[in-house]
Amino acid sequence: MSVAFSGKSGEVEGDGWNLMATDKCYDYGWRSKRSACLIGAAVVCLGLLLLTVILVANNTSAINQWDTKYENLISELTKGRDNLRDERDQLMIQSSNLTKEMEILQSQYSAVVASRDKLQEELNKLKVNGTGLACRKGWIQFNNKCYFVSAHGVTKNWQNSRKDCQERGADLVIITTKAELDFVKRSYGVTWIGLSRSGDGTWKWVDGTNLVGAGFWQDGEPNNVDGDEDCVEVSRSAAAWNDVPCSRQFSWVCEE
Incomplete structure (x- = not known):
């Protein structure tokens, strides 16, 4: 909002309205005119001050709301980070356990393969006969x-x-x-x-x-x-x- 004072007419103008018209100031005489003009100016100042307070209050409220939202966001991100760390630690433990189980299974698998190979070797030595019995060479x-x-x-x-x-x-x-x-x-x-x-x-x-x-x-x-x-x-x-x-x-x- 803009406020202007007219030098010729003695009017205080602001966005198309007169704060105090000159003819009204003269209606009460010199002292009355001065008092009326001072009151008008005071009203204008109070209005401007009130407007400023409202704007500052609104800005302060918006800043406070932003700070609250920002703090909440930081808190949520921190919790999310901690949860991810916990999940990572659990996955590392599970990975270690799976590695140990895999080593045990590999050992068991190797033993089974060795047993299978031995049985296959014995089977290859069997002669084709009615009993399936195979005797070693010289027996x-x-x-x-x-x-x-x-x-x-x-x-x-x-x-x-x-x-x-x-x-x-x-x-x-x-x-x-x-x-x-x-x-x-x-x-x-x-x-x-x-x-x-x-x-x-x-x-x-x-x-x-x-x-x-x-x-x-x-x-x-x-x-x-x-x-x-x-x-x-x-x-x-x-x-x-x-x-x-x-x-x-x-x-x-x-x-x-």
């Missing part, structure tokens, strides 16, 4: 079992014969059927088998089990004639068992 298959017969001309005592079998991953043969007895005795005139007398006088197989039943002894055997006949051999001619000293030198048969 003989008979009734779903694999046997190793010592070389011709090579003999050992009972303990060393068993040691040879164990070094091959097997043990001296355990005979449980007549068919198996006939198979073993046809290789050599005399053959060691995996039966011996224990310290308490009982006959035991190399797997630790006791001899069950009458067995396949020759007539009159076992007789322990020499007092140290603690090991058993199979005679081709008799097709039966005989107890003899373990120090004797015979061929042998291993069984897997």
